[in-house]
Amino acid sequence: MKRSRELQEELDSDSETAGTQPTIRPVFKVTQLDSAIDDELDSFAMRCNLPPHREALAFKTYDEYEVHYNKSHTNRCLECRKNFPSEHLLNVHIEECHDPLVTVKREKGEHTYSCFVEGCERKCMTHQKRRMHLIDKHMYPKNFFFAVTRDGIDGLSAPRESPRG
Template identity: 45%
Template sequence: DGDVHRHLYLQGVLTGLTEVAERPKVSAFSCHISGCCQVFDTLEGYEHHYNTLHRNVCSFCKRSFPSGHLLDIHISEWHDSLFQVMAEKQNMYRCLVEGCAEKFKSSEDRKEHLVTAHLYPADFRFDRPKKMKSGLKHGSSPAAQAAAMPMDVSMETSEQFQVDPMEVGPSRSMEILQPAARPSVLEKRLYKSR
């Protein structure tokens, strides 16, 4: 073993290994991402910093994630407008562990799975509460958002109010049987969003 080591050293193969052990000192440098003031004295420190804080950043809200898997889950659950609608019909909440393919009906079910199956601590912060966005919950379903939106409802006849052809009900020449409780063909409800 010692003879092989000495032979390789004499051939110059080991000189590269000694250079790795003796890293040259470099002057301190800062992170190149705007707004980040972190300073480094080694390339390894910078690479670790960049990979953990700047590689997997949400383009919508600028939050940083330790892996691409967690970033994908975040984007679908927080910024995909169809996610909540689909979550009402099928299991959409993916497990946070990258190798696990389980999906759940709710984030609470996912949390229970992570605690029991993957031994996450029960007090682990799994979800940040969704912030209110202009009076509406950001992640609520479109139907819930529409129900929460204040609206003025007024009854007007089609002669008093001119509308686009796309908004007009059946033409007067068409005969449509309507229950007595509904407005007549000449009346229509007008919805205005505030």
């Protein structure tokens, strides 16, 4: 690293007068950030650049980012990139849409459509029968988005909460 000329001149003049040991004086550099840029950086605690976002999303707090991350990125199908409201519904989606063994079972006439309610072991012959099971046994509303396991929730404006059952 090169020394600045000013520092070298000070060292030379000090060593001539002191004789034995040169005295080194610390040099400080003061920088100042543009306050507009600083304010802009402070207003967003976190940014999300993960797919499927085309541009980064900014969040003012870590809590806002965490809610977004859990909603948008934790239950995403690696094969078709669709997002699901829970791990259970992601697993039902993978089973119904991407598992070739389930396709063979369905062609043989086996019950392959799993209930949406975690812990309910019921499997139905068709998705229409599953819909009726969810309405009758678990009190799902008739206008619930039952195609969630096929389509995911990315295109929905506000995902509907499922009833507890």
